[in-house]
Amino acid sequence: MRRQSRMPRTQFGLSLGVSVCLIFACAWTLNANEPPPQVSKDGLQLQKQTKQRLVYLKPGATFSQYNRVAILECYVEFRKNWARDYNSEHVELENQVTDSDIQRMKSALSAEFRKVFVNELTKGGYQVVDTAAPDVLVLRPALVNVDATAPDLMSANMERTVVRSAGQMTLYLELWDSTTNTILARVMDAEADQEPFAQPANRVTNTAAADSILKNWADELRGHLDAVRGKTKTP
Numbered sequence: 001m002r003r004q005s006r007m008p009r010t011q012f013g014l015s016l017g018v019s020v021c022l023i024f025a026c027a028w029t030l031n032a033n034e035p036p037p038q039v040s041k042d043g044l045q046l047q048k049q050t051k052q053r054l055v056y057l058k059p060g061a062t063f064s065q066y067n068r069v070a071i072l073e074c075y076v077e078f079r080k081n082w083a084r085d086y087n088s089e090h091v092e093l094e095n096q097v098t099d100s101d102i103q104r105m106k107s108a109l110s111a112e113f114r115k116v117f118v119n120e121l122t123k124g125g126y127q128v129v130d131t132a133a134p135d136v137l138v139l140r141p142a143l144v145n146v147d148a149t150a151p152d153l154m155s156a157n158m159e160r161t162v163v164r165s166a167g168q169m170t171l172y173l174e175l176w177d178s179t180t181n182t183i184l185a186r187v188m189d190a191e192a193d194q195e196p197f198a199q200p201a202n203r204v205t206n207t208a209a210a211d212s213i214l215k216n217w218a219d220e221l222r223g224h225l226d227a228v229r230g231k232t233k234t235p
Helices: 018-030 082-087 099-123 158-159 202-229
Strands: 045-049 053-057 068-071 076-078 136-148 165-179 182-194
Touching: 068 099, 076 099, 082 136, 099 136, 099 202, 136 202, 165 202, 182 202
Parallel strands: 068 136, 076 136
Antiparallel strands: 045 053, 053 182, 136 165, 165 182
16 A cells, blocks of 8 residues: 655645755856856765756665656746846836736746646656655755746736847756655756747747746656656657
């Protein structure tokens, strides 16, 4: 019989604070010219390093036992001084970013992360649950350094905004074992939206751009889980 323990979806007994992960992710971004540590403070070893991506792995960690996932609430943080910089370029009051705008966009992006990851992982046969069990892998995500080129402020002027890129963001993702509360891996990946041609900026195009980046991340995770379990990836 499979052992299960029901736990709050946003907790799972994890003790590492979000602020710690933000410090780590932002430090990597701000000090991109400095080499990252080969071994993190929590004992993870650097496996991959590129200009956009870092991957750390717990020595001896295996993932073939996981066929279900739990997804904690995605924390979202904009690039430092993003609102100030944006407002300095848009002097009209109706085009200024407010605190309520930022909170609304954070909530929307967090919800979009969950929707896309649930959809892609479910298509791959991975059940998304809110219980701890030996076959449940916990995803602990954050989207940091979010930089929106033309945020949706529900202004008529936005309909006349044309951009080549909706913006960029960095994924900070930790993978944990749900029963032992052990961190197994940490990934940081910075991605930007790039369109071949300029296009209008609005809620639809911004969401589509975010979904495209999120889907790529979800598909890559799904592909890695499929590979370690010897499973052929479904379309």
